Amino acid sequence: MTAEALAKVAVDRPLPVPDAATGPYWEAARAKRLVMPRCGDCGRYHFYPRTVCPQCSSANLKWTEVSGAGTVYSYTVIHRAPSPAFAAAVPYVVAAVKLAEGPHLMSNIVGIAPDDVRIGMPLKVVFQKFSEEITLPMFEPAEKP
Amino acid sequence: MANLKAAIAGIGESRVGRVPDRSALQLQTDAAQAALADAGLKMSDIDGLLTTPVRVEHWNMPCGVVAHHLGVRAKYLSTVDIAGASGCGMIHQAAMAIAAGQCSTVLCVAGQNLLTHSTRASAVKKMAEGGSAQPQFEVPYGPLVPSLYALVAQRHMHEYGTTPEQMAEVAVTLRQHASMNPNAHKREPITVADVLNSKKIASPLHILDCAIVSDGACAAIVTSAERARDLKQKPVHLLGQGYGCRHSHIGDTELTTTGAVDAGVAAFNSAGLKPSDMDFAQIYDCFTITVIVELEDLGFCKKGEGGAFVQGGRIGIGGELPVTTHGGLLSGGHPGLGGGFFHVIEAVRQLRGDAGARQVKDAKVALVHGNGGVISIHCTLILGGAAA
Numbered sequence: 250m251t252a253e254a255l256a257k258v259a260v261d262r263p264l265p266v267p268d269a270a271t272g273p274y275w276e277a278a279r280a281k282r283l284v285m286p287r288c289g290d291c292g293r294y295h296f297y298p299r300t301v302c303p304q305c306s307s308a309n310l311k312w313t314e315v316s317g318a319g320t321v322y323s324y325t326v327i328h329r330a331p332s333p334a335f336a337a338a339v340p341y342v343v344a345a346v347k348l349a350e351g352p353h354l355m356s357n358i359v360g361i362a363p364d365d366v367r368i369g370m371p372l373k374v375v376f377q378k379f380s381e382e383i384t385l386p387m388f389e390p391a392e393k394p
Numbered sequence: 395m396a397n398l399k400a401a402i403a404g405i406g407e408s409r410v411g412r413v414p415d416r417s418a419l420q421l422q423t424d425a426a427q428a429a430l431a432d433a434g435l436k437m438s439d440i441d442g443l444l445t446t447p448v449r450v451e452h453w454n455m456p457c458g459v460v461a462h463h464l465g466v467r468a469k470y471l472s473t474v475d476i477a478g479a480s481g482c483g484m485i486h487q488a489a490m491a492i493a494a495g496q497c498s499t500v501l502c503v504a505g506q507n508l509l510t511h512s513t514r515a516s517a518v519k520k521m522a523e524g525g526s527a528q529p530q531f532e533v534p535y536g537p538l539v540p541s542l543y544a545l546v547a548q549r550h551m552h553e554y555g556t557t558p559e560q561m562a563e564v565a566v567t568l569r570q571h572a573s574m575n576p577n578a579h580k581r582e583p584i585t586v587a588d589v590l591n592s593k594k595i596a597s598p599l600h601i602l603d604c605a606i607v608s609d610g611a612c613a614a615i616v617t618s619a620e621r622a623r624d625l626k627q628k629p630v631h632l633l634g635q636g637y638g639c640r641h642s643h644i645g646d647t648e649l650t651t652t653g654a655v656d657a658g659v660a661a662f663n664s665a666g667l668k669p670s671d672m673d674f675a676q677i678y679d680c681f682t683i684t685v686i687v688e689l690e691d692l693g694f695c696k697k698g699e700g701g702a703f704v705q706g707g708r709i710g711i712g713g714e715l716p717v718t719t720h721g722g723l724l725s726g727g728h729p730g731l732g733g734g735f736f737h738v739i740e741a742v743r744q745l746r747g748d749a750g751a752r753q754v755k756d757a758k759v760a761l762v763h764g765n766g767g768v769i770s771i772h773c774t775l776i777l778g779g780a781a782a
Contacts, residue, residue, distance in 0.1 A: 265530035296646050297531050323549035323649055326597040331538035332519040343537045343596075345545050345645055355532045355645030368552045385534055 262334045264383045271298045273312045278384045281376045285352055287313040296352040315350045317374030319388065322347040326363040342366050346388055360389035397664070397782050400489030401622035401629035403615045404433025405739045408505060410610035410727035411579040418448045418506035419463050421611035421729075426464055426503050429613035434626030435499065440615070442470040442491055442500035446480040446731040449520065450511040460503065470497040476637075477766020478678055479773035480504065481735025486635040486775065488616035498617060504732030505611020517607055526768055528643040540604050540681065541596035542644045542768045547683040548598060549649040554698035558598050560705055561682040562589035565602050565724050567710050568679060572721025574711070574752035579608045579727040589682075603682040605723035611732055612739045619781050630742045633759070634667065634776035636660025644768040652769045654691035658761075661774035662693070665782065667759065669693040672776075674744060674754045675715055676737035676762040679722040685709075688763055689717070692774065716754050719744060734764035738775065745779040 267275040277284040285294045288302035289309035301308050324344035330336040342358040344366070358366055359375065371391035378384045406428025408421040416424065422445070430437060445460045453459040457471040470491045476483045481504060488500035508517065526542060527533045550556045566586055572578035589602040622629035637660065638653030662668055669692065677692075679685045686700035694715060695703040703709070709717035720726045720740035723733045743749045744757045762775045 262536075263529075263533045265534055267530070271530055297528055297643070323545040323552070325541045325544035325548060325599075326594075327536065327538065327541050328594040328596065329538065329540075331536060331541075335536040338536065341536065343535050343541050343545070345549075345649065353646045355528075355535055355537065357535050368548065379534075383534075387535075 262379065264379055267382070270300050274298055275383060277312070277314070278376060278386055279382070281384070282314055283317045283374050283386050284312045284314050285348070285350065286310045294350055294352045296354055315348055318391065319346045319348040319372045321358065321366060321368050321370045321372060322353055323368060324358060324366050326366070344388070346372060357387045358389065359387050398489040398493045398632055399619045399781070400492055400616055400632045401619045402485065402632070402742050402777070403617050403622040403625045403627060403629055404429045404435065405742045406430070406432055406613045407577055407736070407739060408611045410577050410608055410729075412509055413507060413609035414510040416507060416609065418450055418611075419460070421505045421507060421609060422460060422503045422613070423464060425505060425611040425613035426501055429501070429503075429615050432627060433615045435615065437465055440466050440499055440501045441468060442488060442497035443468045444472055444474050444484040444488055444500060444502045446484070446504040447473060447475055448506040449730050450506050450508060464501075466501065468497070470500070475731070476771050476773060477731065478680060478734045479764035479766045479771050480731045481738050482635070482762055482764040482773035482775045484735070485614065485616060485632060485738055486773065489632050492616065492618055498621065500616045501613060502616060502735070503611065503613040504735045505729045506732065507609040508729045509607050509609045528645060532643060532645050538596065540599050543681040543683055544596040544599045545644060546649045546687065546769065547681070550683060550687065551598065553650055554701065556686060556701035558590060559586055560701035561598070561603055561686065562586040563704050564679065564682040564685045564709070565589045567704070568718055568722045569725045570710060571719050571752055572725035574750070575720050575726060578721040578725060579606055579610075580721070580725040599681060599683070605680045605728045605733070606725065608727035608729050610727045610729045612735050614735075614739060614742065628746050628779065630745045631778050631781045632775060633778045633782050634661045634663070634665025636664065636774045638772040639770060641770055642767060643770075650687060651697065652687060652691050652765070653772045654688050654763065654765065654769070654774070657763070657772035657774040658692035661761070661776050665776040667776060669761075671759055672715065672761045673757045674719060674760050675717050676719070676741045676760060677717050678734050678737065678763055678765045679718050679724050682724070684765065684769060685717065687769065688765065692761065692763060711752050711754060719749065719752050719754060737764065738762050741777050745777060
């Protein structure tokens with residue numbers, strides 16, 4: 250399924266509601282940039298975004314643009330939709346993506362047949378707009394099959 | 395860690411399965427009454443109460459609602475919410491309250507009408523959006539609860555060569571156990587082929603790899619080991635306990651090793667025992683892969699060997715390590731947070747020698763493990779038929 254097709258499946262897809270800690274992430278996604286919070290003291294990334302570093306408790310956090318390159322850490326092909334919003338999208342892929350910079354995040358893998366996804370497969374980020382406010386980072390294979 | 399010198403003096407269950415004529419409070423009342431009768435006590439003997447939140451209705455302060463409903467005048471009451479680990483947590487927290495002198499006899503009770511209160515579809519939607527998946531960074535991608543465990547299963551298969559057949563073996567064995575439990579929800583035997591041919595939910599998991607949804611409640615009465623000696627039943631002693639939590643949500647973490655490692659080490663250390671001392675293990679089984687990962691993390695086998703460990707009848711009654719002998723969440727019954735509490739109740743039954751057709755021979759010491767979230771938060775108990 251393409252990102253476009255997955256985007257069309259639902260009007261009532263549950264979209265994120267940005268807050269003070271996460272607003273910059275969604276703002277960047279709207280501009281087609283993937284950013285991660287990185288600690289200005291210990292230098293480590295973390296995700297999901299917090300107001301203090303979970304590794305050293307520093308509040309000196311900086312939003313840092315990452316490459317958008319990653320690999321499939323794990324994935325699942327979903328055959329049973331969690332809600333009517335996703336019913337038209339099945340089967341679709343939910344994955345744990347390992348970014349080149351280290352952090353893991355959950356996403357959809359698009360631009361490839363679900364059954365062709367493999368652990369370790371190189372990925373690159375793509376951006377799919379769902380509303381004026383929300384654009385979701387998704388991933389597709391780095392090399393087109 | 396000091397031995398808390400506490401014992402479980404009574405256990406009880408409501409009817410489990412489809413019980414449309416009972417509300418959550420009525421199911422909990424049935425379980426509480428059964429536990430009191432089992433212990434030979436009256437409600438007026440209870441001076442402490444622990445329960446968990448329910449999903450079917452909003453209780454402002456669950457322990458207050460339940461205490462008032464049952465007419466308990468508690469000197470200590472609290473709501474325990476460590477998700478699926480709450481059943482184990484209640485026993486330990488009751489023991490602490492008693493050891494601290496706050497109260498003497500604690501009723502722990504949990505359960506609800508999760509099956510008949512709502513449709514299965516609305517239960518699935520509620521669970522998918524109800525906190526197991528992170529609301530901003532996971533829910534928008536359409537995971538459902540089984541898909542979160544499917545990520546664990548897929549990664550475990552990749553790293554260690556675990557197979558869908560090995561996962562299916564867990565479901566088949568626990569169904570065998572449920573078939574010997576008159577109060578279990580699902581009792582018809584199944585085969586590995588049945589599991590593999592059942593409806594695909596989120597690869598590699600099929601519907602028979604997933605916990606069922608049930609109505610039901612269970613209860614236990616905890617008191618001091620000293621007092622338990624004078625009561626009607628053979629006491630079952632709390633020998634050790636431990637907790638662990640290494641992640642909250644599954645999307646941002648390592649997938650195949652969990653906080654069960656920490657909970658297990660702490661529990662074995664506090665009891666002065668080791669995995670090979672256990673006569674059986676009541677392992678939380680929300681999905682088949684959960685049992686495999688937890689057997690590894692708790693030290694019953696090496697990391698990566700859980701798939702092979704569950705094969706060949708090793709986790710069945712009469713096997714090397716019988717696991718979840720009442721049928722668990724996969725077949726016995728799963729009414730939400732109370733689900734993991736049935737694992738404790740069954741351990742008590744086995745250690746008293748009261749488990750009937752599914753009795754584990756010479757059962758003296760057992761491990762009970764609960765987990766909540768997405769194998770996020772863990773509580774392990776070591777229980778024994780004799781005091782330490």
